[in-house]
Amino acid sequence: MLSIDPSDPTPLYAQLDRAIRSAIGSGRLRVGDRLPTVRQMAVDLRVNANTVARVFGELERAGVVETRRGVGTFIRARPADALSADDRHRRLTALADRYLADAADLGVSVDEAIAHLRERRAAEREETSDGQ
Amino acid sequence: MLSIDPSDPTPLYAQLDRAIRSAIGSGRLRVGDRLPTVRQMAVDLRVNANTVARVFGELERAGVVETRRGVGTFIRARPADALSADDRHRRLTALADRYLADAADLGVSVDEAIAHLRERRAAEREETSDGQ
Amino acid sequence: MLSIDPSDPTPLYAQLDRAIRSAIGSGRLRVGDRLPTVRQMAVDLRVNANTVARVFGELERAGVVETRRGVGTFIRARPADALSADDRHRRLTALADRYLADAADLGVSVDEAIAHLRERRAAEREETSDGQ
Amino acid sequence: MLSIDPSDPTPLYAQLDRAIRSAIGSGRLRVGDRLPTVRQMAVDLRVNANTVARVFGELERAGVVETRRGVGTFIRARPADALSADDRHRRLTALADRYLADAADLGVSVDEAIAHLRERRAAEREETSDGQ
DNA sequence: GTGGTCTAGACCACG
DNA sequence: GTGGTCTAGACCACA
Numbered sequence: 172m173l174s175i176d177p178s179d180p181t182p183l184y185a186q187l188d189r190a191i192r193s194a195i196g197s198g199r200l201r202v203g204d205r206l207p208t209v210r211q212m213a214v215d216l217r218v219n220a221n222t223v224a225r226v227f228g229e230l231e232r233a234g235v236v237e238t239r240r241g242v243g244t245f246i247r248a249r250p251a252d253a254l255s256a257d258d259r260h261r262r263l264t265a266l267a268d269r270y271l272a273d274a275a276d277l278g279v280s281v282d283e284a285i286a287h288l289r290e291r292r293a294a295e296r297e298e299t300s301d302g303q
Numbered sequence: 304m305l306s307i308d309p310s311d312p313t314p315l316y317a318q319l320d321r322a323i324r325s326a327i328g329s330g331r332l333r334v335g336d337r338l339p340t341v342r343q344m345a346v347d348l349r350v351n352a353n354t355v356a357r358v359f360g361e362l363e364r365a366g367v368v369e370t371r372r373g374v375g376t377f378i379r380a381r382p383a384d385a386l387s388a389d390d391r392h393r394r395l396t397a398l399a400d401r402y403l404a405d406a407a408d409l410g411v412s413v414d415e416a417i418a419h420l421r422e423r424r425a426a427e428r429e430e431t432s433d434g435q
Numbered sequence: 436m437l438s439i440d441p442s443d444p445t446p447l448y449a450q451l452d453r454a455i456r457s458a459i460g461s462g463r464l465r466v467g468d469r470l471p472t473v474r475q476m477a478v479d480l481r482v483n484a485n486t487v488a489r490v491f492g493e494l495e496r497a498g499v500v501e502t503r504r505g506v507g508t509f510i511r512a513r514p515a516d517a518l519s520a521d522d523r524h525r526r527l528t529a530l531a532d533r534y535l536a537d538a539a540d541l542g543v544s545v546d547e548a549i550a551h552l553r554e555r556r557a558a559e560r561e562e563t564s565d566g567q
Numbered sequence: 568m569l570s571i572d573p574s575d576p577t578p579l580y581a582q583l584d585r586a587i588r589s590a591i592g593s594g595r596l597r598v599g600d601r602l603p604t605v606r607q608m609a610v611d612l613r614v615n616a617n618t619v620a621r622v623f624g625e626l627e628r629a630g631v632v633e634t635r636r637g638v639g640t641f642i643r644a645r646p647a648d649a650l651s652a653d654d655r656h657r658r659l660t661a662l663a664d665r666y667l668a669d670a671a672d673l674g675v676s677v678d679e680a681i682a683h684l685r686e687r688r689a690a691e692r693e694e695t696s697d698g699q
Numbered sequence: 700g701t702g703g704t705c706t707a708g709a710c711c712a713c714g
Numbered sequence: 715g716t717g718g719t720c721t722a723g724a725c726c727a728c729a
Contacts, residue, residue, distance in 0.1 A: 438668075444577060444578050444581040445576055445577050446576055449576035454672060457669075457672035457673050457674075458672060460673060460674055461671070461672055461673055461674025461675075462674055463672075463674075523673055523674070523675075526673055527670060527673055527675055527680070527683050528683070528687065529575075530666055530669045530670060530673075531666070531680075531683050531684050531687045532687060533585075533666075534662055534663070534665075534666040534684070535589070535684070535687060535691075536585050536586065536588075536589035537585070537589070537662050538592075538659060538662055539588070539589040539590075539591075539592035539593035540585070540588035540589055540591070540592040541592060541650065541655050541658055541659055541662075542592050542645055542650075542655065543592070543655070543659055544593070545593075545684070545687075545688045545691065546688070548659070548663075548684070549681060549684050549685065549688070551659055551660070551663050552663050552666070552667070552677070552680070552681050552684065553681065555660065555663045555664065555667060555677075556677045556678075556681070
């Protein structure tokens with residue numbers, strides 16, 4: 172479900188943080204769901220357990236996740252729920268502009284960039300229905 | 304022209320390498336074009352000159368640019384050599400997935416994220432026609 | 436009567452151990468007094484019964500309490516044994532330093548921190564006389 | 568200047584975090600000051616460098632400190648400056664009440680607790696003038 | 700030389 | 715068995 176690319180120069184912990192937040196934001200993980208254990212996730216992602224524990228710790232401090240001592244780690248909130256609609260819109264615009272700018276650097280037009288997103292949407296839906 | 308985001312956990316050198324290759328791949332930089340000097344680029348990007356120099360060195364070893372002593376650094380490779388269609392597609396997918404993941408963290412669905420891009424496209428077109 | 440702060444990074448067992456010893460040292464618990472049962476205390480403090488049991492066990496080994504099978508756990512040591520004047524002074528210093536450090540983090544000087552305590556003292560006295 | 572007590576059950580990283588914030592809040596460290604290097608502080612406090620690095624990282628995320636890549640770590644802001652006067656007062660009251668409650672557990676009256684703080688103030692002033 | 704990331708592996712606190 | 719803390723030590727990015 173979550174995946175890490177060790178050849179990506181982005182630090183592993185940052186990739187995992189983004190992956191978990193994204194899974195929550197998209198509804199693949201829901202409030203109250205239990206995350207895999209630190210050690211299990213470490214095995215699955217072929218990453219050191221400390222790296223996973225570090226991410227869990229940061230998500231806890233951020234209020235995204237709640238850890239119950241000796242029990243496990245649970246989704247606590249959709250991170251976005253703390254944001255005002257205005258703030259959300261502003262941040263989304265920043266993300267969109269970064270995406271378009273990076274795509275332009277690749278020589279990809281806005282229309283192509285949007286078309287590509289539709290492809291990704293289709294790909295995700297297939298994965299999701301595979302999983303069910 | 305090129306931009307670096309110091310708050311992105313991706314290492315500066317990886318960001319710069321990618322930015323230069325993208326500019327070549329997209330045709331914004333063409334074979335024979337001269338790059339800014341190491342020091343100039345370091346100042347522009349607010350990055351240490353050693354970091355820029357290392358990226359130039361790696362690009363030279365990769366055959367993407369050519370350094371003529373006392374003259375400057377020039378684009379050597381054709382866009383096709385610098386970035387295959389396959390590479391381009393792979394990178395675009397990485398960008399799209401990052402955009403979708405970050406949008407999901409904001410609680411924004413894929414469909415909304417795409418719709419938002421359309422808005423941005425419309426906004427850009429207006430700005431462009433305003434400017435003419 | 437005893438209190439535990441789950442958000443304090445100090446381990447629960449250390450908090451509980453300290454709380455019980457303090458209560459004895461201060462005379463709030465006296466020799467011969469019966470402690471609540473492990474389970475009752477676990478419920479009251481919202482802590483796992485094993486954690487309470489372990490603290491009781493350590494206190495027993497230290498000679499501070501005595502467990503009479505099927506009857507309950509009783510305070511055994513005299514206050515003087517449980518907490519020497521020296522210990523008391525050392526602990527008070529630790530508490531004071533923590534208070535001053537946390538106050539400093541809020542940008543509050545030592546003098547202001549002391550002044551604030553005087554206010555609290557006044558407030559408490561009012562409450563107390565109100566209650567009478 | 569900063570000190571850690573390895574026998575205190577409070578985690579080392581929490582002790583260090585409090586110590587640094589306190590030093591900033593009390594003015595012993597000022598905006599723009601450079602902190603000792605991670606490795607130096609690790610040696611001084613007889614703690615692993617990773618533990619220090621972890622605290623620096625958390626302080627950076629909290630905006631208390633700024634790290635300049637390859638240069639060092641600098642005080643960025645007095646953490647308290649982000650707080651409203653109201654908020655500060657509320658938190659100070661919580662701290663004071665905790666101190667008084669813990670002191671009461673030790674059998675120490677409010678007046679004694681205040682007197683003890685005055686002692687600590689005197690002790691700190693001596694240390695400070697020794698250092699000059 | 701600076702800080703940052705990651706690993707391996709020990710030991711602790713908690714349920 | 716759960717997560718949390720700490721250590722030792724490697725290697726990387728940056729100035």
